[in-house]
Amino acid sequence: MSAPVVDCQVAVDFAALPDEASLARWIGCVLDAHPEEARNEITVRFVDETESRELNRDYRGKDSSTNVLSFPFEAPPEVPIPLLGDLVISPHVVERESEDQQKALIDHFAHMVVHGTLHLLGYDHIEEDEAERMEQMERDLLATLGIADPYIDSSIEDERPHA
Numbered sequence: 001m002s003a004p005v006v007d008c009q010v011a012v013d014f015a016a017l018p019d020e021a022s023l024a025r026w027i028g029c030v031l032d033a034h035p036e037e038a039r040n041e042i043t044v045r046f047v048d049e050t051e052s053r054e055l056n057r058d059y060r061g062k063d064s065s066t067n068v069l070s071f072p073f074e075a076p077p078e079v080p081i082p083l084l085g086d087l088v089i090s091p092h093v094v095e096r097e098s099e100d101q102q103k104a105l106i107d108h109f110a111h112m113v114v115h116g117t118l119h120l121l122g123y124d125h126i127e128e129d130e131a132e133r134m135e136q137m138e139r140d141l142l143a144t145l146g147i148a149d150p151y152i153d154s155s156i157e158d159e160r161p162h163a
Contacts, residue, residue: 009045014091018109026110030117039084052090067093068112070119087116111150
């Protein structure tokens with residue numbers, strides 16, 4: 001697969017955002033594991049907690065800010081557009097979680113991007129068996145990036161990303 005095309009949008013003041021090369025590497029890792037997926041363009045938008053809360057409320061019915069939201073793009077079959085979808089990330093939430101879970105901030109950003117990209121590909125964690133499958137995929141992908149198992153602490157398993 002060709003390298004992913006990442007449209008990075010920054011709508012928040014946050015000094016430690018990952019760069020586009022890191023975003024492309026993390027997204028590329030997921031797409032490489034899914035060679036059947038022809039779409040390779042993703043928008044990653046970094047937002048403040050207010051925008052995250054509004055989107056989470058409007059699209060998921062949850063009135064709180066969240067770490068990552070995924071919005072798959074579905075074009076009509078006759079229109080071959082390479083856009084896979086959008087990821088919306090609230091870096092302040094990601095930062096809080098990384099501190100609470102004693103993880104490196106950059107590793108937690110990588111986890112959120114991998115998690116959100118898997119959602120764009122149709123993975124989910126509503127049912128327990130789906131959650132186990134998705135979490136194992138996350139573990140495997142993050143390991144290829146040199147990032148430790150994000151679910152290693154059993155208390156964290158109940159704090160799945162919210163995409």
